[in-house]
Amino acid sequence: MKISSLETFADEFVCFVRLTTDSGAVGWGQTSTYNADITATIFHRQVARWALGADASDIDALVARIEEREHKFPGSYRCRALAGLDTALWDLRGKLAGKPVVELLGGTPRRLRAYASSMRRDILPASEAERLVRLRDEKGFDAFKWRVAAECGRDIDEWPGRTEAVVPQVARALGDGVAKLVDANSGFSPRRAIEVGRLLEAEGISHYEEPCPYWKLEETKLVTDALDLDVTGGEQDWDLATWARMIEMRAVDIVQPDLMYMGGLSRTLKVAQMAAAAGLPCTPHSANLSLVTLCTMHLLGAIPNAGKYLELSIEGPDYYPWQQGLFVDDPYVVQDGHVTIPSSPGWGAEVSPQWLREATYRRSSLAR
Numbered sequence: 001m002k003i004s005s006l007e008t009f010a011d012e013f014v015c016f017v018r019l020t021t022d023s024g025a026v027g028w029g030q031t032s033t034y035n036a037d038i039t040a041t042i043f044h045r046q047v048a049r050w051a052l053g054a055d056a057s058d059i060d061a062l063v064a065r066i067e068e069r070e071h072k073f074p075g076s077y078r079c080r081a082l083a084g085l086d087t088a089l090w091d092l093r094g095k096l097a098g099k100p101v102v103e104l105l106g107g108t109p110r111r112l113r114a115y116a117s118s119m120r121r122d123i124l125p126a127s128e129a130e131r132l133v134r135l136r137d138e139k140g141f142d143a144f145k146w147r148v149a150a151e152c153g154r155d156i157d158e159w160p161g162r163t164e165a166v167v168p169q170v171a172r173a174l175g176d177g178v179a180k181l182v183d184a185n186s187g188f189s190p191r192r193a194i195e196v197g198r199l200l201e202a203e204g205i206s207h208y209e210e211p212c213p214y215w216k217l218e219e220t221k222l223v224t225d226a227l228d229l230d231v232t233g234g235e236q237d238w239d240l241a242t243w244a245r246m247i248e249m250r251a252v253d254i255v256q257p258d259l260m261y262m263g264g265l266s267r268t269l270k271v272a273q274m275a276a277a278a279g280l281p282c283t284p285h286s287a288n289l290s291l292v293t294l295c296t297m298h299l300l301g302a303i304p305n306a307g308k309y310l311e312l313s314i315e316g317p318d319y320y321p322w323q324q325g326l327f328v329d330d331p332y333v334v335q336d337g338h339v340t341i342p343s344s345p346g347w348g349a350e351v352s353p354q355w356l357r358e359a360t361y362r363r364s365s366l367a368r
Helices: 036-051 057-069 076-097 125-139 162-174 190-204 218-226 240-248 266-277 291-300 353-358
Strands: 003-010 015-021 027-032 113-117 141-148 181-184 206-207 230-233 310-313 338-340 360-365
Touching: 003 036, 003 076, 015 036, 015 076, 027 141, 027 360, 036 057, 036 076, 036 360, 057 266, 057 360, 076 266, 113 125, 125 141, 125 162, 162 181, 162 190, 162 240, 162 266, 181 190, 190 206, 218 230, 218 240, 266 291, 291 310
Parallel strands: 113 141, 113 310, 141 181, 181 206, 206 230
Antiparallel strands: 003 015, 003 360, 015 027, 113 338
């Protein structure tokens, strides 16, 4: 069974991939989000050219071969583009087998506890507390993540005093019996990160994400070693050698690969397996409601070192308008703070025909 065509449907934020084999079988995937129109060009130039005519049944071998063919371009964009092929191949495999991807991985469709993930730093602490409490009461969430620091802020907060204000105000509003997580997005030096970490511990926060610049593993390890709460990270990292070093040095307590940034499910599984061998949980990054969160649900339903919860974005059309209307049916329906892994074949979601019609289309095929 050979890959005969690869089509992309893209806008600035999302790029879906349709893979068709010489037998007419179809699988759907997605490249990583953000600058997805650029990623679509890389997909056709540096991924599709090696995938066309290749065997669609051996995903690991094909992914490895493309990495070799494009060894001079080992960066993030190659992996972001490769994710479109990998995820389409897994969807194809599931549809041909009549099984959801989670079952192909040895798991079963089930409910997953989700944490409501806020992306906003432009919000007053009182307003953030109010909306998270409302979600707790309306949707049954019992885990929440909000933002501290400023993104890559070099110890300068989003505005003066915001971190010291938002941490206790949100934590105390949510109350007992709720898991509390924060994300610093590479915002602090080790000294400042540890100082903030003491505040987090005092307010019952258990998860401290990316406290220092993510590329400075030694700085993150200083924070991890100094604090009792879980220091987490890895969402930006795609290089397997970096992952091996991060895990070996115990730079973090919990690994957080992003399935799309990593290059797809196959490469993410390698990170999860390395972490499992080291006794570390895997709580992947899935910070928007495109296909990445659905793929992550299938992953979490199968790996033995799955973390406590799934990251689920709570941002609506006022903040993330681009993630609206991607699918025919919403795969992220929340009941009692949980979402359910689909049991239908493949990923279990259908891309909206209307969205596809409005996207920029491009095709690579064996036919000349």
